[in-house]
Amino acid sequence: MQGKAILITGGAKRVGAAICKKLHAQGANLVVHYRSSLKEAQKLQSDLNQERPDSVILAQADLLEINLLPDFIDKVAERFGRLDVVINNASSFFPTPLGGCSVEAWDDLIGSNLMAPLFLSQAAAPYLKQQQGCIVNIVDIHADRPLKNYVIYNCAKGGLVSLTRSLALELAPEIRVNGVSPGPILWPENGEWRDEAARQHIISRTLLKRIGEPEDIAKTVRFLIADAPYITGQIIAVDGGRSINL
Numbered sequence: 001m002q003g004k005a006i007l008i009t010g011g012a013k014r015v016g017a018a019i020c021k022k023l024h025a026q027g028a029n030l031v032v033h034y035r036s037s038l039k040e041a042q043k044l045q046s047d048l049n050q051e052r053p054d055s056v057i058l059a060q061a062d063l064l065e066i067n068l069l070p071d072f073i074d075k076v077a078e079r080f081g082r083l084d085v086v087i088n089n090a091s092s093f094f095p096t097p098l099g100g101c102s103v104e105a106w107d108d109l110i111g112s113n114l115m116a117p118l119f120l121s122q123a124a125a126p127y128l129k130q131q132q133g134c135i136v137n138i139v140d141i142h143a144d145r146p147l148k149n150y151v152i153y154n155c156a157k158g159g160l161v162s163l164t165r166s167l168a169l170e171l172a173p174e175i176r177v178n179g180v181s182p183g184p185i186l187w188p189e190n191g192e193w194r195d196e197a198a199r200q201h202i203i204s205r206t207l208l209k210r211i212g213e214p215e216d217i218a219k220t221v222r223f224l225i226a227d228a229p230y231i232t233g234q235i236i237a238v239d240g241g242r243s244i245n246l
Contacts, residue, residue, distance in 0.1 A: 002027035005080035010090030012041035018214030063116035073123035083127035088117035113156035168233030176232040183239020207241025
């Protein structure tokens, strides 16, 4: 991990920030992407740069502006003179029950969860090949276990699973591509998960009977980057056993 240049999309807060802290502690240099979370991004950058000066830089972008992504990647790669890893973590998440789906919601959810990872990976591939690098996509348990009233989000994450495997095929042997599929790790910031009964129901469906931590995802991402040279095209579930509990 020492000296690697890593781009983390949506890295300013929540699981993204946990990934940033874990990889930085291992010696990586980070490009932390954010869209609107400037305050959180600056705080994270300040904290990590105090530990190791000039090791974290920020990159603002709206990833839905697909045509701008090649230029974005070029600028990211210039920052540290290399690009070793892309972590596609940025995501939008909101309900779209059948009957309430719209083109705008489709563009947002598919754009952030599927289109952006594809076109970022495509733009980054030449740089990653130079470093024998890798891509890690943050998927979701709901790619395999659809969440009611979240039709488009489920489709987007299901597509990201397929994209992960397709990219592994397309980019081998120089670039490895894998995914991490979280279960209940952090509760969404709004919606029905504010209800304690709903939360306990979800927890009860895990085999370990507890919620996970962002650190659990960060450790798995670190493993896929640093300790998994013979793993590609795989999705690792980090969900307390929820995905096998029928």
